[in-house]
Amino acid sequence: MTTAMTVPSDTPDAPAPARPAELDMDRLSLLLFGHAAFQYLNAACELKLLDLLMERGPLEATAIRTELGLAERAADILLLGCTSLGLTRKEDGRYRAAALIESLAEEGNWSKLRDTVAFEAHIVYPGQEDFVASLRENSNVGLRRIPGDHPDLYHRFSLHPRLETVFYRYMRSWSQLANAHLVAALDLRGATRLLDCGGGDAVNALALAAHHPDLEVTILEIPSSAPMTEKKISEAGLGERVSVQPCDMFADAFPGGMDCVLFAHQLVIWTPEENTALLRKAHDALAPGGRVVLFNSMSNDEGDGPVVAALDSVYFASLPAEGGMIYPWRLHEECLRAAGFTAIERVEVPGWTPHGIIVATKPGTEPVTRSEAESESEPVAEQGA
Numbered sequence: 001m002t003t004a005m006t007v008p009s010d011t012p013d014a015p016a017p018a019r020p021a022e023l024d025m026d027r028l029s030l031l032l033f034g035h036a037a038f039q040y041l042n043a044a045c046e047l048k049l050l051d052l053l054m055e056r057g058p059l060e061a062t063a064i065r066t067e068l069g070l071a072e073r074a075a076d077i078l079l080l081g082c083t084s085l086g087l088t089r090k091e092d093g094r095y096r097a098a099a100l101i102e103s104l105a106e107e108g109n110w111s112k113l114r115d116t117v118a119f120e121a122h123i124v125y126p127g128q129e130d131f132v133a134s135l136r137e138n139s140n141v142g143l144r145r146i147p148g149d150h151p152d153l154y155h156r157f158s159l160h161p162r163l164e165t166v167f168y169r170y171m172r173s174w175s176q177l178a179n180a181h182l183v184a185a186l187d188l189r190g191a192t193r194l195l196d197c198g199g200g201d202a203v204n205a206l207a208l209a210a211h212h213p214d215l216e217v218t219i220l221e222i223p224s225s226a227p228m229t230e231k232k233i234s235e236a237g238l239g240e241r242v243s244v245q246p247c248d249m250f251a252d253a254f255p256g257g258m259d260c261v262l263f264a265h266q267l268v269i270w271t272p273e274e275n276t277a278l279l280r281k282a283h284d285a286l287a288p289g290g291r292v293v294l295f296n297s298m299s300n301d302e303g304d305g306p307v308v309a310a311l312d313s314v315y316f317a318s319l320p321a322e323g324g325m326i327y328p329w330r331l332h333e334e335c336l337r338a339a340g341f342t343a344i345e346r347v348e349v350p351g352w353t354p355h356g357i358i359v360a361t362k363p364g365t366e367p368v369t370r371s372e373a374e375s376e377s378e379p380v381a382e383q384g385a
Contacts, residue, residue: 020304040081042121045114049078050087050097054105058094112173119170123163127319134318142318152269152321158224168228172203175264178355179204182264182295183211185347185357191259192216195285197249197278198266200225201232202242204295208262209242218255220247249278254285261285264295268316271323272335279339288364292341294332298356301330309354329356336360 021027030037044050047068053059059067065075079095082088088095097105104110127142134141140153146163148156157164182204188194192214196205199219209217221229223246233242245255254261261282267275282292299309309326316324333344341360349355 020307036081037085038120038125040078040085041087042117043078044082044087045117046121047078049082050101050110053088053095053097054102058091058096060094064095109177112177115170115173118166122166123170124315124319128314131314131318139322140317140319143320146319153319154222155224164225164228168201168225171200171265174353175200175203177353178349178351179207179264179295181347181349181355182293182357183207186260186293186359188212188215188260193218193258194260194262195220195254195258195282196262196264197254197282198222199229199244199262199264202229202236202244203232204262204264205242206233206236206238209238210236215241217242219244220249220254222246222248249281250274254281256285257287258285259287259290261290261292262295263293266296267294267332267335268296268326269320269324272327272331274323275332276335276338279335279341283340283362286362288362290362292336292360292362294336294358295355297326297354298332299326299328299354301328303328306354308352312354326354329358332358333360 047070049064049068052064052067056067061075061079064070064079065072068075068078070078079088079090083090083095087098087101089098101110104113123146126145127140129145130142143151143153143156146153146156146160148159150156157167186208188208191212194205194208194215194217196202196217196219199205199221202219205217205219209215219229219233219242221244226244226246229244233239233244236242263278263282267278270278279292286292297309297312299313300306313325316326329346336344336358340362342363343361345359347357347359349357
């Protein structure tokens, strides 16, 4: 039996989300030139300016020019932008990385942010040029920027190995920013079989399997990406308990008799109707009393944020498939109910990313309640994102 260490989604005392900030000229200016602001961040990552300053700073401009191999004008432009945006600080004529960047590096999260920047630069940026057309046509018009014939982005990656590497490196990092909470929030005592739908390079499957030594995980992944998944499993030394099954999730049947089915970063790609169809297949694959788990970014039920969820929706509107966005919690819950699930619970995930977790039950055996689970075990210690 799997349980979630949280409260039901209909709890009346949940705090209201903060209201979006009022627009002023400073914020409007940053929106107007936001594309340029990102280019400074991307340049600082690709040229390794921030890594240089963290390793050897503070440094004067002449030393930075020499180390980066830039002409004086180019270095002046880079330092002007990075300092005005707060990525770098200038003190007594020397530059150093922002305190937040240093803190992220100390936490081991700076490399994950760099992977996210690379994904935005090389995959999202070309496609989001067609954002307006994608809204007008209600379709992923930006996919035309990635050559290929398949109607979704992920199948086209086999034609573009460099982009495939960028994408899966990003997805691993994006998951690792929050999946410690996934591991902590799920009580998988008694569960022996978990199905990870669209598990990518196995980042979440391996984290759960490492934490639960009696758990066997089957990963469903598209055939072109399955060899990569197998390689990651082998490198982790968990091949006896974690396996990959090449699969088209919409066309192929799910293996049955599962205690838990995980959709991680999947149900933001497809339409609500497609999500409900996938959830019905999960319902069929589960034993009575089994759980389905949704782990992905969430937007507020009020439709006013958070900002990162809104910005990320540009990608889902323009590129991956003909449907998708960072959906509100309530819409996922509606799809779960339509698929036959009950006892729906939300798990708020702390941190700057808009990750959230929803757990629901296939009827047939009474699920363990939160109070029952807490009475049987010590509370789970909070882990940082």
